[in-house]
């Protein structure tokens with residue numbers, strides 16, 4: 272990898288498929304431990320399609336299990352969450368022991384009411400999946416019909432998510448051919464997210480940089496290129512497409528499909544082969560420690 276320790280002042284990570292292996296719900300102890308070590312050096316932000324409660328249960332609980340007493344204060348200080356694909360940002364408040372909202376992007380009602388869209392999409396995708404009505408506050412999320420299964424066949428899940436994605440684009444185009452002005456659609460491989468166009472993961476990188484500048488006295492260039500961004504769905508239609516566009520931050524992809532964007536770098540082993548998912552992310556973090 273062509274960066275030096277010191278090139279990055281903060282780091283942001285997608286969760287599913289980036290900190291976890293493909294098809295796994297939780298990060299390994301090795302990844303959790305590496306993240307805790309990284310948090311002793313710089314602010315880290317998790318940028319995920321999941322909502323707050325799901326992140327706390329699937330990720331935070333596993334990270335906390337790896338934090339020792341000496342590491343705890345810095346870990347808490349340096350912990351940030353950008354949930355709902357970047358539409359809501361949180362800072363961890365160590366005193367309250369909970370995440371505290373730092374911004375939220377509103378749903379674009381002028382396009383269509385969120386409830387109405389959920390009803391239409393739930394019907395349209397029912398052969399392959401359904402709207403997840405559990406606790407997302409801003410975005411509209413669909414899971415495949417295997418969502419509630421414990422260990423579904425992951426390739427089947429990806430296939431159904433692809434179908435849901437295509438149907439969603441058709442539905443949105445019928446509502447308004449210019450839907451892209453109002454909403455973005457992202458396929459995470461395990462589900463599909465419709466989010467405000469101005470509240471995607473790229474907005475989260477900018478908001479993170481602005482927050483660290485204002486509240487932590489940190490300095491960045493105008494693109495916040497000192498923020499490392501890592502994800503696994505940077506392809507067109509993927510839910511990291513905007514996150515890893517390079518508009519803000521310095522993007523690395525650990526996904527199977529490497530999009531045709533010269534700004535995106537990847538992680539390789541000594542034979543020059545790409546390392547995907549959590550293995551690639553682990554190597555990237557190791558380079559920063």
Ligand SMILES: [Mg+2]
Nearest residue numbers: 285287288503
């Ligand atoms: Mg992902």
